[in-house]
Amino acid sequence: MLCFGTLVLKFFREMGKIFHVVSLKHLLLVSIALNVSLILRVINISEKKILHSNSAHVSKNIHLSSSPSSSSLTSFANARIEAQDGEERVINLDHGDPTMYEKYWQQEGDKTTIVIPGWQSLSYFSDVSNICWFLEPEFAKEVVRLHKVVGNAITENHHIVVGTGSTQLFQAALYALSPQDALEPISVVSAAPYYSSYPSITDCLKSGLYKWAGDAHSFKKEGPYIELVTSPNNPDGFVRQSVVNRSEGILVHDLAYYWPQYTSISFPADHDLMLFTVSKSTGHAGMRIGWAIVKDTEVAKKMTKYIELNTIGVSKDSQLRAAKVLKVVSNSCESSSSEGENFFEFSHNQLATRWELLRLAVQKSGQFSVPEFAPQFCTFLGRDFKPQPAFAWLKCEQEEVNDCESFLRSKKILTRSGKHFGFSPKYVRISMLDRDQNYNLFVERLSSIFSS
Amino acid sequence: MLCFGTLVLKFFREMGKIFHVVSLKHLLLVSIALNVSLILRVINISEKKILHSNSAHVSKNIHLSSSPSSSSLTSFANARIEAQDGEERVINLDHGDPTMYEKYWQQEGDKTTIVIPGWQSLSYFSDVSNICWFLEPEFAKEVVRLHKVVGNAITENHHIVVGTGSTQLFQAALYALSPQDALEPISVVSAAPYYSSYPSITDCLKSGLYKWAGDAHSFKKEGPYIELVTSPNNPDGFVRQSVVNRSEGILVHDLAYYWPQYTSISFPADHDLMLFTVSKSTGHAGMRIGWAIVKDTEVAKKMTKYIELNTIGVSKDSQLRAAKVLKVVSNSCESSSSEGENFFEFSHNQLATRWELLRLAVQKSGQFSVPEFAPQFCTFLGRDFKPQPAFAWLKCEQEEVNDCESFLRSKKILTRSGKHFGFSPKYVRISMLDRDQNYNLFVERLSSIFSS
Incomplete structure (x- = not known):
């Protein structure tokens, strides 16, 4: 899966260079949208094989609730059973359910x-x-x-x-x-x-x-x-x-x-x-x-x-x-090899990939922004890196969108409005810790949101 | 262990009959005190073998706290590490820690x-x-x-x-x-x-x-x-x-x-x-x-x-x-045999024995009383029986004792005062669910409390 992630990143980086050189911006945007969609679909297919047991996470939709998102887990739970298969399914990233970590613990087998x-x-x-x-x-x-x-x-x-x-x-x-x-x-x-x-x-x-x-x-x-x-x-x-x-x-x-x-x-x-x-x-x-x-x-x-x-x-x-x-x-x-992969290295790398994907999707869409962080030296990993938080604090940059949570809800992406955090509703909080399948569908969908 | 319990009960019953017949009351009380003490010691020895893993329950004493008993588990915990080995050790029945049940679950092995x-x-x-x-x-x-x-x-x-x-x-x-x-x-x-x-x-x-x-x-x-x-x-x-x-x-x-x-x-x-x-x-x-x-x-x-x-x-x-x-x-x-002993029958019998022992100890001492219950038909066990609660609500009947909890504390029996239950301090609540070793030591000690 990380190989696919790296591929997607390389692809985005190459596309970034082309942006500057050719400047056929609108044409390329359409092209990238198509390609990102295809690549992420490939990732999804391979993950479906790995995460066959996780199908409960995004299940059948009867209808998408029209009530506004709240910080309530009860509403979250209700929304989850209202999700739909396929392109139109609801991606629920309202809560920070840390199911991303399942992969590591499955890989480590009986140790725990x-x-x-x-x-x-x-x-x-x-x-x-x-x-x-x-x-x-x-x-x-x-x-x-x-x-x-x-x-x-x-x-x-x-x-x-x-x-x-x-x-x-x-x-x-x-x-x-x-x-x-x-x-x-x-x-x-x-x-x-x-x-x-x-x-x-x-x-x-x-x-x-x-x-x-x-x-x-x-x-x-x-x-x-x-x-x-x-x-x-x-x-x-x-x-x-x-x-x-x-x-x-x-x-x-x-x-x-x-x-x-x-x-x-x-x-x-x-x-x-x-x-x-x-x-x-x-x-x-x-x-x-x-x-x-x-x-x-x-x-x-x-x-x-x-x-x-x-x-x-x-x-x-x-x-x-x-x-x-x-x-x-x-x-x-x-210890190095005998005790399995370093837990923090593994999860650090997972989040690094996710944040790169998110930043590229944000860049591609042009409708959003996420925080910029300065790199700092980590005494544990022994290198400099920028924060890669468990949540993305996303801002809707479109002037006409005052309620970012409602806007994303209309795209079937459930997030938590900035107003619950004592802040502007132009912001939403998005979980970065969901399973790959859901996370990748999210960046794919986000990257394809363009100005109306 | 139940065999020993039954022996003790039979012994008490026989002694009860003698009470009525011979009427040499004071002499007998001394004799019973000696015998109960001996029988319970035998039970204790056999239980020590069974419950070797439970030694943490009554551990070393440095000194017995002089602070009054409270309904606080923190004080309970503190008191537990202040217990002493042997005759003088503190018996802590302030809280309803249900360790009596360990025996059943050990007996059932790997089923759970x-x-x-x-x-x-x-x-x-x-x-x-x-x-x-x-x-x-x-x-x-x-x-x-x-x-x-x-x-x-x-x-x-x-x-x-x-x-x-x-x-x-x-x-x-x-x-x-x-x-x-x-x-x-x-x-x-x-x-x-x-x-x-x-x-x-x-x-x-x-x-x-x-x-x-x-x-x-x-x-x-x-x-x-x-x-x-x-x-x-x-x-x-x-x-x-x-x-x-x-x-x-x-x-x-x-x-x-x-x-x-x-x-x-x-x-x-x-x-x-x-x-x-x-x-x-x-x-x-x-x-x-x-x-x-x-x-x-x-x-x-x-x-x-x-x-x-x-x-x-x-x-x-x-x-x-x-x-x-x-x-x-x-x-x-x-089911009957293949699925092990009926859990409720087993624990019902344990408590029945304990309540009989308690009532006999109360009778022997003459200083206390416990509630009297009317028998009622049980639809589950298919027979009549009297309630045998998880706690004994014991009253100090001595006129000069107004604070039963302090009185029992002076005998190194920790209980919870009636005042915490919105009631008279002449009452205390005593857990009936402790391990056999502790419970038997308790009834032994209670039975040997006479008017001063």
């Missing part, structure tokens, strides 16, 4: 297979000597090892708190960091464009402890506040730092995407409270496992207390499975 | 072993055609089958919503049933003694949607309210119905203990919203899997939405494992 006997893990307790009493020691060990191998976070003298995904840990952090007896809820802010679920998660129970206060750039209220720093950022992929910078600020660093397939690892992060998740690091979203690295002991205790009240701990089965997956990832990084 | 390859369950989605899009179809199927086999709940024309334990589903229910735009939070009530975690879970985030309003018996406020009906009840084991009975009431039925090892199954429950959990049905608390059976489609949708916001779904690994466990349980009920 886990066997759990029926009498295992009956107790609520995993490690009664740990503040986080439901943390499986084997999982904690592999988290520490992986961060050391990758060099993306300091774990020494920090506590590890496991959560049912980093979403639960985000709420545990809010609970732990909010004053318990304040007269009013503490403000929770993040610089726009911010992760679309932050506002709804923060406010869903109308908590008296904390309250969503919007874009950190325009936050002026005096007093204590919590600032969420997502770096690299979801949706736009830029490396970030806090923006409010006042003495009473408490920071939560969401580092879900601080892995070398997405961005250069420049230094081991060493913040007070850092969130990670297997969903974005290894692709195992169905496990629902995340972890927090926490400096302060009292904060770790309160986060543990929240998870105790919320779910009485975290699935042991998934923790044990995650431990095995992280172990195989670390092994793949440390 | 699950194998999960590394490329499985990467997606967030399980069944996009279901309202609860993160519900594994295999798990849903086995839930329906088990309720049919046991006859304890109607599932036809109901929705199943899976949760990270029934604790998460309880919160999902509060979210789904609370009016979103009311001027004040809806009152949440339950008849005392009520499950000790209800108040803290309900109020932990100071939600503007719902608020704990205490004992349902004394609830007088006009307007809508949510009443939690736990039946059989935690902590006291009695079968319950709603007590407020006003037109604006919304009921949530927590049926975690409505299984034939604990209580007679009199009819298939058919309420609007019913909660169940594997922790108490099969003993797999470490899986963190519960399910709700929900009549109203909109309520099922909102509960799903809460779980999406809270944890973006529920561990697929644990759902798949739970599916296998439920399947083996159903199989064990439907």
Whole structure:
């Protein structure tokens, strides 16, 4: 498959040169559209053979819902069953379902297979000597090892708190960091464009402890506040730092995407409270496992207390499975041939190809733009590269299109509108982590959108 | 082990007869104390051989914490590592850790072993055609089958919503049933003694949607309210119905203990919203899997939405494992010899023995009382029996003891005070689901407590 990707890239590059030389622009555009379409169809056919088991992803369409896209997974799920076969099928890239990673794990075979006997893990307790009493020691060990191998976070003298995904840990952090007896809820802010679920998660129970206060750039209220720093950022992929910078600020660093397939690892992060998740690091979203690295002991205790009240701990089965997956990832990084292909090299290359394809499709269409990034040296991969985020933050450049999400929906491409991220609806967020078949159909369709 | 239990019971029964005949009461009490102690020691020795792998449960003591028992699992965890070997060791029965069930699952061998390859369950989605899009179809199927086999709940024309334990589903229910735009939070009530975690879970985030309003018996406020009906009840084991009975009431039925090892199954429950959990049905608390059976489609949708916001779904690994466990349980009920011992018969018998031992210890000591239950016909086991709850609701009958939890703590027995259940501190809740070794040590110690 990567050979096909490389072919497509070469083809695009050659075509790019021709653009400059011959300048028969309109004629060539039509020609390229035809060719890209053909090449991507070839890729699709070869992938259909590989991914025969993944047909559930794009299934039968009855009709395409006319309701606007929301950030709701429920709507996403509904949309998925409304997809249609063939040219007209709906491509749903609204959510960051990391199925791109299936290929690597299939290739690695039985290495990460886990066997759990029926009498295992009956107790609520995993490690009664740990503040986080439901943390499986084997999982904690592999988290520490992986961060050391990758060099993306300091774990020494920090506590590890496991959560049912980093979403639960985000709420545990809010609970732990909010004053318990304040007269009013503490403000929770993040610089726009911010992760679309932050506002709804923060406010869903109308908590008296904390309250969503919007874009950190325009936050002026005096007093204590919590600032969420997502770096690299979801949706736009830029490396970030806090923006409010006042003495009473408490920071939560969401580092879900601080892995070398997405961005250069420049230094081991060493913040007070850092969130990670297997969903974005290894692709195992169905496990629902995340972890927090926490400096302060009292904060770790309160986060543990929240998870105790919320779910009485975290699935042991998934923790044990995650431990095995992280172990195989670390092994793949440390040795060369015997332990299989380096997980991060493999997924880095997949994303590099996808981003090149996307940029070429954007260039060919002429109707869109995506962020430009500066290259940076990665201490893990030992080379410079530009960020290649898990999401594309795409802008509709046509003057007449104010609602990019609706525009793409009319092309049967489902994305998430910029408005959910506290930003302009001229932007949409597009998942870059879907299966090849779907992703390639997407770039093919995007490249063929021309000005009407 | 059951042979030893039966021996002990026979011994007690014989001794009971002697009580009536000879009336040399005080002399006999001393004699029985010695004998019970010896017999239980024999049981302990034989169990130590069986349960060699369970030594983590009661480990080394540095010192016994002097802080009062709380309903916190964190304190429980701390107390566990402070236990001491031998006669003086701490017996921690504060929490209902269902490790009693390990024996059955060890006996059943590989039947419930699950194998999960590394490329499985990467997606967030399980069944996009279901309202609860993160519900594994295999798990849903086995839930329906088990309720049919046991006859304890109607599932036809109901929705199943899976949760990270029934604790998460309880919160999902509060979210789904609370009016979103009311001027004040809806009152949440339950008849005392009520499950000790209800108040803290309900109020932990100071939600503007719902608020704990205490004992349902004394609830007088006009307007809508949510009443939690736990039946059989935690902590006291009695079968319950709603007590407020006003037109604006919304009921949530927590049926975690409505299984034939604990209580007679009199009819298939058919309420609007019913909660169940594997922790108490099969003993797999470490899986963190519960399910709700929900009549109203909109309520099922909102509960799903809460779980999406809270944890973006529920561990697929644990759902798949739970599916296998439920399947083996159903199989064990439907066929006789080839599919192993009937799970419910086995655990029913275990609890029957434990309750008899407890009642005899209470009788021997003369310092305590436990609830008396009337027998009822069980449609599943086909016979009459008295409830044998997962917790003993023990009362200190000594006039001078007002704080039963502290009193038992001085005897190195950790329990949960009645005050956490909205009730008198003369009561404590004691887990009946610990491993044999710990349970037997407990009844031995309890039986030897005499008036000072």
